[in-house]
Amino acid sequence: MSKSIKFFIKCNPPKSTAQASARILKRKDGSQFIGKFANSKGKQVQNELMVLLKPHVPESAFNGPVQLSVVWCYPWRKSESKKNQAAGMKYCDTRPDCDNLLKMFNDCMTRLGFWTDDSQVAVLHFEKIWSNYPGIQVEITELA
Numbered sequence: 001m002s003k004s005i006k007f008f009i010k011c012n013p014p015k016s017t018a019q020a021s022a023r024i025l026k027r028k029d030g031s032q033f034i035g036k037f038a039n040s041k042g043k044q045v046q047n048e049l050m051v052l053l054k055p056h057v058p059e060s061a062f063n064g065p066v067q068l069s070v071v072w073c074y075p076w077r078k079s080e081s082k083k084n085q086a087a088g089m090k091y092c093d094t095r096p097d098c099d100n101l102l103k104m105f106n107d108c109m110t111r112l113g114f115w116t117d118d119s120q121v122a123v124l125h126f127e128k129i130w131s132n133y134p135g136i137q138v139e140i141t142e143l144a
Contacts, residue, residue: 002142002143002144003058003062003141003142004139004141004142005056005058005138005139005140006137006138006139006140007056007138008135008136008137008138009052009053009056009135009136009137010133010134010135011052011134011135011136012074012075012134013073013074013101013134013135014045014048014049014101015095015101016041016042016044016045016096042104045104046104046107046108049104049108050108050111050112052136053108053112053114054112057112057113057114058113058114061113061115061116062114062115062120062140062142063115063116063120064120064142064143065120065121065122065123065142065143066115066120066121066122066140066141066142066143067121067122067123067124067125067139067140067141067143068106068123068125068138068139068140069124069125069126069137069138069140070102070105070125070126070127070136070138071126071127071129071136071137072092072098072101072126072127072128072129072136073089073129073130073131073133073134073135073136073137074092074128074129074130074131074134075130075131075134076130076131076132077130080130084130088131088132089129089130089131089132090129090130091127091128091129091130092128092129092130098126098128101126101128102124102126105136106118114140122143123143
């Protein structure tokens, strides 16, 4: 029997990504490098995700390949039609990109111990939607 967990984090999912914290900085000698400010928006979002994910960390990390399913549920925009809201959900095609949102999320899950390395994610499903129920839905299943 394969190990599996599923949970929903009730929140307004962040729109900042790992790239939001990256900046081109200068050393004392004038050379440039890409670095991160400790108080950047990206760092704040990373800390927020760590706090939201911590209660859901499994007792033991997943071993071997896993399937990860994430649904990023944004609250409805004020401009959204009542017809769309009545449907309960609508796919979101605005920024940020799915892959950018997922990168920081996976890194946080790795740091918290959901698995030993995010390279273990062999099957990935990600959705970004407008919804009546804002939050982040996560399902992780160990693959045989």
